[in-house]
Amino acid sequence: MADIAFLALTVITIGSAIAALEMRSLIYGSIALMGTLGGIAGFFLLLDAPFVALFQIAVYVGSIAVLILFTVMLVKRELIFKKIEDKRRKFAGIGLMLIVMVSLGAIFIDSGIKTITTDEPPVDFRDIGADFVIYYWPALILMGLILAGTVTGALVLARRVDVEDDQRTN
């Protein structure tokens, strides 16, 4: 059962990833991207990590994909992109991808992944939370500071002086 689900998810993820790159229509491309992200959420579910899976759906499918869709809808494609049909670049890209995938796969197989026992109980997300607070707190605080700095920077950059209008009162 898990094997069938794994195969189906693999087909969905890789197929929609290729579709996301190759579709002529940008809207359909971003829908296919949603399929890819959802397929990755399915992998997390198979790996007994429902916490990560649901966050993957809530954040990536629910927010990032919406952002992409929104941008695509508001922008006229013809104004930005020039269509370049180049067979050699395409094949070079496919070859590069194959080389990267094969080398990554070789590293994975070489890393002793076959000897891992898979019948262990799933990790409780409460343990992960406790680990975060106890052992990884410097990293958490650092991340928090970086995020806060980013948000402040974004707010400063996005700030503009509002034009005063007497007829609009808040």
Place this chain on the structure above:
Amino acid sequence: MSVIAPNFKLSGFIQSLLDNIFWILLLVVLVGVPAIFMILFVIPLPVIDGELLTPFLAFSALVNPTRLLPIIHAFLTTDIFRVMAFPGFGFAALLAASVIFVERKMMAKIQLRVGPFYCGKVEGILQLMGDGLKLISKEIIIPAKADKPIFWAAPVLFVATAAAFVALIPVAPGWVVADIDLGLLGVFAVIGFFPIITILSAWSANSKYPFIGGIRALFQMVSFEIPLILSLLGVVMLTGTLNLSEISASQSSFPWIIFLPIGAIVFFITMLAELERIPFDLPEAESEIVAGWLTELSGMMYGLVQLGSYLKLYAFAALFVVLFLGGWNGPMIVPAFPEQIITEGIEMGPIVLTIDGLGPLLHETITQEMLNGTLWFVLKTAGVIFFIILPRGVFPRVRVDLLLNLGWTKLIGLCFINIFIALGLLYAGVLGPGGLQ
């Protein structure tokens, strides 16, 4: 005098009816019954009381309550019943449909109108059925340059997402379709799909008004999702779980709205915005952009979107009840089923009527607690829905910039205050381990 059908003949009508009956009978006998028997070879049939439930047994059991009750009992415990009927789609759709009628009638009373009146003898009670029949029989018109696949799929996806939301809501102890440990996260994940479907449907219609409405809906939903999620963190901190059934059960002595009123208020406001209801109904502002993102939908596609949005309304109200108002908890007001009927039967003069399968059915599945919990849950949900539809008769629509300002600054600030209140209660020892519970 105008007549609807000038060439109407009663004999012709009866003949067409008889024709239909003849063809239906012929098709059932030649195709239907063999198909059923072929399917029955493949389906594993349930075993009830040590007996395989064949179709013949099922038909004979129909006339004998003693044999029928175990079958009903077995059916009530199946997943398909949960998904389709009781805590799932059927129950929610029934409540949602009644909300549509109550809303129309209530708006009319608030605005000193009559409201639905003629359809059905009593106060227009069949108006909803009439509307449904109208929507089903209307032609579905697809705009000329619409993106057909997305345009067709969007209403169905909308209902499906709303039904997925409904599936996560616990109605009574143990009565929930999907009892997952991360139920609240599941709710957040499902809510995230609504803006996508809305904007896709709006874009695919290839028309100005839907697109403007869709972009407004997207703005509104995405910006109010953040205070929505933040306002629920207080409850999660106090209960220490994300499972909605456990959150509901944790409020057996007091509901969380007593300790977290700010979170409840913020959640209620964000709920109004997510549901696109007045005062936040900018995506469907009928006086500015026709019907917003629903403009090009016609016939049953519009009906599906309406069904989906009212299912969503029920689900949000139910979520409010589960998180803040104590879910199914409440004083026991449903009377116990008389035990004498189960053990000894009903005495009617010289005859004693005993019903065998009644005991297990009433002790295991339809218990007193389940009925009481469902009653309290429905009462509380109806109350919350009343307060959701009440602003429609009272408030005007707010402006877009005020709406976004409210969502991004005021509500998020209030959410953090709520979280600090929850943390304070937790660390002061009022709630949590060693506290009131």
